[in-house]
Amino acid sequence: MTINFDLVIETTEDSVDMKAGLESMQGVSDALRCVAESVLTGKTPQRQTHKSKVRTSLKKSFKGSYGQVFSVDIYDDKLNKKLKTIGRPAFAELISYFISESLYIEARPLSARAKKTLDELGEQSESVVNQLRVSALENIHQISLKFNHDIKIRYRKSRNDITTLANFNRNTAKSLEAKTSNETVDLNVIVTRLNIHTGNGRLQVEGQDETVAFGFGITYRDVRLEAKKIFSENLNHNNGLKPSEWQYIKISASPVRLKDGRVVKHIVKGFYEN
Numbered sequence: 001m002t003i004n005f006d007l008v009i010e011t012t013e014d015s016v017d018m019k020a021g022l023e024s025m026q027g028v029s030d031a032l033r034c035v036a037e038s039v040l041t042g043k044t045p046q047r048q049t050h051k052s053k054v055r056t057s058l059k060k061s062f063k064g065s066y067g068q069v070f071s072v073d074i075y076d077d078k079l080n081k082k083l084k085t086i087g088r089p090a091f092a093e094l095i096s097y098f099i100s101e102s103l104y105i106e107a108r109p110l111s112a113r114a115k116k117t118l119d120e121l122g123e124q125s126e127s128v129v130n131q132l133r134v135s136a137l138e139n140i141h142q143i144s145l146k147f148n149h150d151i152k153i154r155y156r157k158s159r160n161d162i163t164t165l166a167n168f169n170r171n172t173a174k175s176l177e178a179k180t181s182n183e184t185v186d187l188n189v190i191v192t193r194l195n196i197h198t199g200n201g202r203l204q205v206e207g208q209d210e211t212v213a214f215g216f217g218i219t220y221r222d223v224r225l226e227a228k229k230i231f232s233e234n235l236n237h238n239n240g241l242k243p244s245e246w247q248y249i250k251i252s253a254s255p256v257r258l259k260d261g262r263v264v265k266h267i268v269k270g271f272y273e274n
Contacts, residue, residue: 001080002071003088004059004156005032005165009066009149016066020146025068027139028153029056034131035098036072039091039117040079044127053079069156090114092155096165098125099153102132103175104213104256104264106193106202122197123220133176141173174258181255184269188248189214191235199223201231203266206248213265214253227271 007028009016037054038044045052053076059069074080083091093114100107110118118125143149150169154162192211194201199220202211216223230249238246250272256265 001074001083002057003083003091004069004071005092006062006067006069006154006156006162007151008154009143009151011066011147011149014063014066016143016149017147020143021066023139023142024144024151027136027142028151029070030136031099031132031140032056032072032095032153034136035095035128036074036091038124038128038131039086039094039121040074040082042121042124044124044131046131086117087113089155089157090117092157092163092165094118095153095155098128098132099137099166101200101213102129102137103172104178105172105175106211106213118195119197125195126198126200137168137176140168141170141176144169145173174260175264178256178258178264180267181257184252184254186250186252187266188250189266190238190246190248191231192238194231194235196228196232199228199231201235212263213256214268215265217254217267217269227268230271 007025009021009024033052033054033056034045037052040054053074055073055075057071057073059071061068074083086094090111090113093108093110094117097107097110097114097118121128140151143151148170150167152164152168153166154164156162188206189203190206192202192204197220198215200213200215203214204211216227220228234247234249251266251268252270253266253268255263256267257263
């Protein structure tokens with residue numbers, strides 16, 4: 001079974017530097033193979049070889065900005081059966097989701113089928129995010145870092161139905177340099193998204209308009225049940241309410257910051273209801 005994608009390197013010319021371009025293409029290949037194998041087998045691959053049951057294939061290139069059509073190919077009957085159950089569109093959603101998570105970007109809402117597949121992965125989904133950060137995302141960004149070309153991955157449902165799954169540029173590359181601060185800050189927040197299997201999600205700090213990622217810094221199974229309930233109940237309580245009716249919880253957290261000081265994630269250390 002084959003799923004078609006393409007990558008586009010935004011350039012005014014029909015060519016790109018070969019070394020940096022190949023490094024970025026290798027990163028795209030590794031990222032999609034990592035997500036595909038994790039979703040279909042339930043295990044996150046640490047190494048990928050030509051013998052893998054999930055591989056990528058180069059197809060034709062196209063002009064304009066530099067473009068390359070490629071595919072994710074499944075060489076296993078059992079995995080093909082699972083992919084058919086998930087469906088190509090939901091599979092593409094999960095690629096977008098995991099890349100967004102690994103770059104601390106708020107992911108698009110998932111369809112019911114994609115959400116069900118993510119729930120079935122459970123704690124393994126955190127391993128996928130961590131593995132993407134090992135080298136795949138660094139390689140993807142090489143053409144941006146060295147030549148300031150933006151790059152994007154697109155899902156080709158048909159010739160005329162193409163959806164952008166992820167965008168990469170020098171700005172997103174900064175996410176790979178994020179470091180956890182030694183400081184601890186107190187914040188009033190609402191929970192806007194929560195993965196009940198990993199404890200990761202998104203929160204919105206009082207007085208701010210954008211959400212930011214959060215996690216507990218320990219395996220979610222080791223987090224006290226009291227904490228799990230407070231966070232999940234806060235999400236449920238505020239769902240659909242006007243901002244004036246939101247109920248906040250107070251947390252102490254260590255910020256994960258970029259080099260420019262921007263916070264991309266909070267590691268929760270303590271909490272209590274206001």
